Amino acid sequence: MKFEIVHTSKKSRARVGKIHTPHGIIHTPSFVAVGTNAAIKALDSVAVNSLELDLLFCNTYHLLIQPGPKVIKEAGGLHKFMKRSRPIITDSGGFQVFSLAYGSVASELKSQGMKKSSGTVLKITEEGVTFRSYRDGKKILLTPENSVETQKDLGADIIIPLDELPPYHISKTALKESLDRTHRWEIRSLETHLANPKEQAMYAVVHGGIDPAMREESLSFLRKHPFDGFSIGGSLGKTRDEMAIMLDRLTPLLPPDKPNHLLGIADLPSLNRLIPFGIDTFDSSYPTKAARHGVLLTKSGPLKIVKETNASNYEAPDPTCSCTTCQNYSLAYLNHLFRANELVGLQLATVHNLAFMVNFMQEMREDILNDKV
Amino acid sequence: MKFEIVHTSKKSRARVGKIHTPHGIIHTPSFVAVGTNAAIKALDSVAVNSLELDLLFCNTYHLLIQPGPKVIKEAGGLHKFMKRSRPIITDSGGFQVFSLAYGSVASELKSQGMKKSSGTVLKITEEGVTFRSYRDGKKILLTPENSVETQKDLGADIIIPLDELPPYHISKTALKESLDRTHRWEIRSLETHLANPKEQAMYAVVHGGIDPAMREESLSFLRKHPFDGFSIGGSLGKTRDEMAIMLDRLTPLLPPDKPNHLLGIADLPSLNRLIPFGIDTFDSSYPTKAARHGVLLTKSGPLKIVKETNASNYEAPDPTCSCTTCQNYSLAYLNHLFRANELVGLQLATVHNLAFMVNFMQEMREDILNDKV
Numbered sequence: 001m002k003f004e005i006v007h008t009s010k011k012s013r014a015r016v017g018k019i020h021t022p023h024g025i026i027h028t029p030s031f032v033a034v035g036t037n038a039a040i041k042a043l044d045s046v047a048v049n050s051l052e053l054d055l056l057f058c059n060t061y062h063l064l065i066q067p068g069p070k071v072i073k074e075a076g077g078l079h080k081f082m083k084r085s086r087p088i089i090t091d092s093g094g095f096q097v098f099s100l101a102y103g104s105v106a107s108e109l110k111s112q113g114m115k116k117s118s119g120t121v122l123k124i125t126e127e128g129v130t131f132r133s134y135r136d137g138k139k140i141l142l143t144p145e146n147s148v149e150t151q152k153d154l155g156a157d158i159i160i161p162l163d164e165l166p167p168y169h170i171s172k173t174a175l176k177e178s179l180d181r182t183h184r185w186e187i188r189s190l191e192t193h194l195a196n197p198k199e200q201a202m203y204a205v206v207h208g209g210i211d212p213a214m215r216e217e218s219l220s221f222l223r224k225h226p227f228d229g230f231s232i233g234g235s236l237g238k239t240r241d242e243m244a245i246m247l248d249r250l251t252p253l254l255p256p257d258k259p260n261h262l263l264g265i266a267d268l269p270s271l272n273r274l275i276p277f278g279i280d281t282f283d284s285s286y287p288t289k290a291a292r293h294g295v296l297l298t299k300s301g302p303l304k305i306v307k308e309t310n311a312s313n314y315e316a317p318d319p320t321c322s323c324t325t326c327q328n329y330s331l332a333y334l335n336h337l338f339r340a341n342e343l344v345g346l347q348l349a350t351v352h353n354l355a356f357m358v359n360f361m362q363e364m365r366e367d368i369l370n371d372k373v
Numbered sequence: 374m375k376f377e378i379v380h381t382s383k384k385s386r387a388r389v390g391k392i393h394t395p396h397g398i399i400h401t402p403s404f405v406a407v408g409t410n411a412a413i414k415a416l417d418s419v420a421v422n423s424l425e426l427d428l429l430f431c432n433t434y435h436l437l438i439q440p441g442p443k444v445i446k447e448a449g450g451l452h453k454f455m456k457r458s459r460p461i462i463t464d465s466g467g468f469q470v471f472s473l474a475y476g477s478v479a480s481e482l483k484s485q486g487m488k489k490s491s492g493t494v495l496k497i498t499e500e501g502v503t504f505r506s507y508r509d510g511k512k513i514l515l516t517p518e519n520s521v522e523t524q525k526d527l528g529a530d531i532i533i534p535l536d537e538l539p540p541y542h543i544s545k546t547a548l549k550e551s552l553d554r555t556h557r558w559e560i561r562s563l564e565t566h567l568a569n570p571k572e573q574a575m576y577a578v579v580h581g582g583i584d585p586a587m588r589e590e591s592l593s594f595l596r597k598h599p600f601d602g603f604s605i606g607g608s609l610g611k612t613r614d615e616m617a618i619m620l621d622r623l624t625p626l627l628p629p630d631k632p633n634h635l636l637g638i639a640d641l642p643s644l645n646r647l648i649p650f651g652i653d654t655f656d657s658s659y660p661t662k663a664a665r666h667g668v669l670l671t672k673s674g675p676l677k678i679v680k681e682t683n684a685s686n687y688e689a690p691d692p693t694c695s696c697t698t699c700q701n702y703s704l705a706y707l708n709h710l711f712r713a714n715e716l717v718g719l720q721l722a723t724v725h726n727l728a729f730m731v732n733f734m735q736e737m738r739e740d741i742l743n744d745k746v
Contacts, residue, residue: 037713038706044717046701067684067709075687075705083701311440314448328419328456332448333411336440340410343716344417 001157001201001228003259010371012276013251019259019280021087021157022199023079026054028259029275029364031266031357032089032283036062038072038082040354041288042346045083051323051351052358055087055158057283060150061096064142065135069153077155089158089203089283092147092189095233095263097121097131098165124164126181144188152198160231161189163205168235175209182207183221190225201228203261210237212249219253230254231261244273251277268297268360275364276373287357291349294338297356303331305349310335323355374530374574374601376632383744385649386624392632392653394460394530395572396452399427401632402648402737404639404730405462405656409435411445411455413727414661415719418456424696424724425731428460428531430656433523434469437515438508442526450528462531462576462656465520465562468606468636470494470504471538497537499554517561525571533604534562536578541608548582555580556594563598574601576634583610585622592626603627604634605652617646624650641670641733648737649746660730664722667711670729676704678722683708696728 002020009015019026032055033040033048040048040056048056058078063069075081078088101121123130128143144162151159162185166178186204193202204227208214222230232250236243243265254260259280266284274282287297294305298318304310305317313331325334325348337345367373375393382388392399405428406413406421413421413429421429431451436442448454451461474494496503501516517535524532535558539551559577566575577600581587595603605623609616616638627633632653639657647655660670667678671691677683678690686704698707698721710718740746 037709037715039710039713039715039717042716042720044701044721046697062713066713067705071685071705071709074685075703081703081706081709083706312444312447324419328417330448330454332440332444333454333456336410336444336454337412340412340435340439342410342412343415343719344412346716347415347720348417 003229003257005257007369008278009276009368009373012373013278014276014368014373015278015280016365016368017259017280019087021201023085023087023157024054026087026281027361027365028280029271029361029368030054030281031271031287031361032057032261032281033288033354033357034059034283034285035082036285037066038063038078040350041292042343042350043354047347047351048354049083049085051354052362053086053354055089055281055283056084058088058090058154058156059093059096060090060147060154061093063090063154064093064140064150065133069150073153073155077153079155087158088154088156089160089261090151090154090156091160091263092144092162093142093150094129094147094162095165097129097142100134101131124181126184128162128185129164144185145192148189148192152193152196152200155198156200158201158203158229159193160203160205161186161193163207163233165234166207166209168209168238170209172211175211175214179207179209179214179218183218186222187225190227194226203227203229203231203259205231205233205263206250207234209235210242210246212246215246215250216253219250223255227258229259229261231263233263240270240273243270247274247277247279251279254278266357271360271364275368287353288350291353292346294345294349296334296349297353305331305334305338305345307335311339317352318356321352321355321359323352325349325352325355376602376630378630380742381651382649382741382746385746386651387649387741387746388651388653389738389741390632390653392460394574396458396460396530397427399460399654400734400738401653402644402734402741403427403654404644404660404734405430405634405654406661406727406730407432407656407658408455409658410439411436411451413723414665415716415723416727420724421727422456422458424727425735426459426727428462428654428656429457431461431463431527431529432466432469433463433520433527434466436463436527437466437513437523438506442523446526446528450526452528460531461527461529462533462634463524463527463529464533464636465517465535466515466523467502467520467535468538470502470515473507474504497554499557501535501558502537517558518565521562521565525566525569525573528571529573531574531576531602532566533576533578534559534566536580536606538607539580539582541582541611543582545584548584548587552580552582552587552591556591559595560598563600567599576600576602576604576632578604578606578636579623580607582608583615583619585619588619588623589626592623596628600631602632602634604636606636613643613646616643620647620650620652624652627651639730644733644737648741660726661723664726665719667718667722669707669722670726678704678707678711678718680708684712690725691729694725694728694732696725698722698725698728
């Protein structure tokens with residue numbers, strides 16, 4: 001992997017870059033779509049390949065359980081298995097193990113109370129985390145070593161070390177304990193990776209919760225190790241403001257010559273707020289999830305497909321958009337498909353929202369190149 | 374509409390023909406896919422247009438209720454609304470009104486006992502049939518006149534007069550009463566149609582249940598009227614044998630210079646059995662429904678996607694097939710998508726099954742041209 005900075009804005013720390021990977025270039029800042037089970041929900045890979053979606057996020061936790069790394073390895077790796085031609089990033093599996101245990105991450109990270117553990121995390125030890133498969137109840141021990149081995153079998157362009165996702169509500173002592181263990185896990189992950197790099201790049205995960213000192217400690221520790229990039233994980237605060245304050249403080253400490261990634265956040269207000277800090281890639285299932293809930297992203301705000309007045313709107317859903325949905329179908333037809341519970345409505349809305357994100361990021365890169373952001 | 378017979382087999386009554394419509398040619402014998410709600414389930418029209426699927430069946434009953442004929446008319450008709458470039462056929466709405474009332478048509482027609490009326494049919498009078506909308510419980514009166522007017526608004530290439538679908542278990546007297554009323558409804562439908570033909574063709578529906586004399590009576594009555602084609606509806610027997618015996622007897626009585634259609638039957642064994650009788654078009658939701666249930670049609674029989682051994686089969690689902698699914702994805706990937714409940718699996722399986730049917734019919738036409746069928 002090679003990272004090239006094309007331009008840094010004169011107006012902010014925002015930067016335009018190119019991450020060169022074995023499966024092509026990721027133009028940054030870039031939106032990263034989520035394809036948990038080696039598929040973007042409701043969209044086939046051939047259709048996805050025709051969007052200029054540079055990077056796709058697949059979840060090791062899900063793929064470990066179904067179909068299992070052996071199948072994907074035998075198929076020739078994730079790209080071949082799912083017929084994706086462009087770059088892929090996988091996580092360690094840790095995020096899902098912990099977030100499924102602590103309940104909805106979004107609600108928990110935003111401190112709307114910690115849900116009772118669903119009992120899927122059975123034990124956290126120095127060795128790793130033991131959890132129960134949601135599929136067949138089988139006990140699985142996820143360690144830094146086997147997480148990375150699994151990610152080797154999957155063969156994504158970018159992989160992530162095993163980390164612990166501490167809940168938002170945690171004492172300082174417990175947070176420090178978790179952070180130190182996460183660091184030890186990340187180093188073991190890195191060692192496993194470096195023993196057999198396989199043209200993959202590994203991004204560290206910066207932790208430390210909402211404690212600025214621990215965040216800085218985490219970053220300064222991880223910087224000392226030969227990670228190819230740096231991702232930022234865990235809770236960053238209750239509100240977008242708290243998150244922005246934390247990231248404004250943290251991002252200048254990132255190694256400027258290495259790509260960085262913000263895990264799990266890519267809503268439009270956050271992107272507008274955070275891109276000026278020089279964050280390169282952002283993943284989120286928000287655009288695809290919104291599509292399945294009948295919400296189209298547009299420049300004039302979210303558009304609710306089933307709204308009564310849309311039933312007789314024969315214009316394109318977003319007349320400014322050049323995606324295949326907006327080029328071929330009317331809002332009235334989409335309204336009808338959603339009201340009639342036709343599956344294809346989910347597909348058409350997903351195409352639009354992903355095209356919207358790709359376009360949003362293209363314009364953002366233009367604006368950075370012109371020092372407008 | 375113009376019907377051209379290209380070749381009649383020397384071996385059977387099977388024939389290859391071309392039905393010229395305002396939206397292109399239907400090559401017969403042809404499989405007609407079902408797109409009830411102005412959409413083939415799980416597949417968008419642009420993808421469907423790329424298949425050589427000459428004719429699509431949409432259901433007036435469903436479209437009457439959602440989005441309503443006004444919306445489709447204002448959108449410029451069904452073709453424009455759903456972005457279909459090739460021919461469409463709509464039914465009268467009667468079939469669904471009655472079949473929803475009598476329970477599953479398949480099970481009822483096959484005489485697996487008549488289900489209790491779900492109460493959706495409220496009244497059958499000379500004027501028409503009153504039923505309750507499944508959507509909002511509103512009473513709707515469907516008459517020959519308003520069914521045809523609705524089909525005028527939809528603007529399909531081929532439309533169907535209002536008919537009554539009598540249950541399989543019915544006395545001879547009741548069947549005769551139903552048949553006579555159906556004939557009166559069909560004539561009123563035809564008159565409404567001919568007052569404003571709008572480049573649409575109307576196919577009569579031959580009824581008479583499993584009574585051969587009444588079937589012949591129906592056909593001889595309907596032949597006297599200027600219908601553009603003849604479809605065969607209602608129950609034809611409990612078994613495929615009974616159906617074949619009835620159709621073997623009935624089809625020689627059809628006007629040979631007009632196209633005919635068998636309503637609701639297009640499974641492979643039936644096609645093999647019935648095409649030699651000279652039936653031109655067949656509609657069925659079987660291939661698309663099978664796809665959504667994880668069954669692929671292949672020349673060596675149905676293939677169950679989730680079968681254990683398919684999890685590690687890295688070949689195309691059907692190596693003899695040139696559809697985009699078989700050209701791009703492995704059986705292992707499809708197996709994974711179905712096991713992981715990924716929606717896109719339904720789409721990929723549907724593409725294959727429709728392509729299979731198109732190909733099956735192409736080969737059938739070749740065989741007829743070569744007098745092999």
